[in-house]
Amino acid sequence: MTNKTQFNQNTAWNDLPELPPTGEIESREILIACIPAMAELSKANALVRTLPNEEVLVHTLPLQEARRSSEIENIVTTNDELYRAMTSDNIQTSPHTKEVLRYRKALWTGMYRMRNRPIINTPLLEQICTRIRDIQTGVRTHEVKIQNPITKQVIYTPPTGYRNIVRLLTNLEHFINENNGLQPLVKMAIMHYQFEAIHPFTDGNGRTGRILNILYLIHQELLDVPILYLSRYFIQNRSEYYRYLREVTEEGKWEQWILYVLAAVEQTSRETAQTIESINTLMDNVIKQAQGKTKTIEREGFVDLLFKWPYCKINIVERELECSRITATKYLNEITELGLLEREKIGREYYYINKNLVELLSNV
Numbered sequence: 001m002t003n004k005t006q007f008n009q010n011t012a013w014n015d016l017p018e019l020p021p022t023g024e025i026e027s028r029e030i031l032i033a034c035i036p037a038m039a040e041l042s043k044a045n046a047l048v049r050t051l052p053n054e055e056v057l058v059h060t061l062p063l064q065e066a067r068r069s070s071e072i073e074n075i076v077t078t079n080d081e082l083y084r085a086m087t088s089d090n091i092q093t094s095p096h097t098k099e100v101l102r103y104r105k106a107l108w109t110g111m112y113r114m115r116n117r118p119i120i121n122t123p124l125l126e127q128i129c130t131r132i133r134d135i136q137t138g139v140r141t142h143e144v145k146i147q148n149p150i151t152k153q154v155i156y157t158p159p160t161g162y163r164n165i166v167r168l169l170t171n172l173e174h175f176i177n178e179n180n181g182l183q184p185l186v187k188m189a190i191m192h193y194q195f196e197a198i199h200p201f202t203d204g205n206g207r208t209g210r211i212l213n214i215l216y217l218i219h220q221e222l223l224d225v226p227i228l229y230l231s232r233y234f235i236q237n238r239s240e241y242y243r244y245l246r247e248v249t250e251e252g253k254w255e256q257w258i259l260y261v262l263a264a265v266e267q268t269s270r271e272t273a274q275t276i277e278s279i280n281t282l283m284d285n286v287i288k289q290a291q292g293k294t295k296t297i298e299r300e301g302f303v304d305l306l307f308k309w310p311y312c313k314i315n316i317v318e319r320e321l322e323c324s325r326i327t328a329t330k331y332l333n334e335i336t337e338l339g340l341l342e343r344e345k346i347g348r349e350y351y352y353i354n355k356n357l358v359e360l361l362s363n364v
Helices: 028-048 055-072 079-087 095-116 122-133 162-177 184-198 205-219 230-236 238-251 255-290 302-308 314-321 325-337 355-361
Strands: 154-156 342-346 349-353
Touching: 028 184, 028 255, 055 079, 055 095, 055 205, 055 230, 055 255, 055 302, 055 355, 079 095, 079 349, 079 355, 095 122, 095 205, 122 162, 122 205, 162 184, 184 205, 184 238, 184 255, 205 230, 230 238, 230 255, 238 255, 255 302, 255 355, 302 314, 314 325, 325 342, 325 349
Parallel strands: none
Antiparallel strands: 342 349
């Protein structure tokens, strides 16, 4: 049975079915697609452990996910501005850059919360959305409509009524946290659809939902740190994303949507693994090119720091290596003289830029 006769885009969909979906969900094609998706995800996660310091990735890759996810909401900024902004709270940045940085903080908030209290619930989602929007955010109490950004035509009216929305969120919580026999990546696809269909907040639902995907993978111990940037795949395949979501809503067709998410996990995991391997190679190259020419490279944590902060500053080295300003300046200048960093004055600040890393990250 489909939802076609029940759904009307101009009317609040208060009859949104609760989870789990009825009927057979894990078709043979879906179960087959789960195998390479899980394998690629496992490989990417294992590669994190090959780095001497996971903060190298936690600092940079979530920033790319934040930028891509925000682009879906037409919030556009540049890597250059992001890297400069992340080094200092005092520099002037655009509102879009601030929004992207808030997304990254929201992702971190969720990650640390999952480590301390591994449960996904409505208060956690409210906390994430609050971080994203920078204003206190709770479950909405009034109706919203989702429109085509160009034509302004209403394409979907989410459920309305505070109690009704809380009921659907409670059902979603149970589905996420209870063992219902479904493959974890299949559950993630269903969960993502349901959250977007409930649309519990007045704004920030898309970005909150995309963070929810990453937190769920951490919750299921499929990811140790939030390094998967699914938003790039969603942008590259945007028309399919919305078409398959609509097919679930209007016709109750789950298979193509789930296959789409599995393909996203497989491809994104493969690309993430390649990125980690490339970062490892860049780090090795810096060490090889500096060996025998400066003892700076032997300082514990210094190379990690250059890859944690693509735009590095003297005060960052001072703080993280607990050394004097004179020593920090000496370290950075010696590596710059070897051609491994580029020193650039932007405004009143001097930045030591890891150009190879910046170029690599610009392609993810």
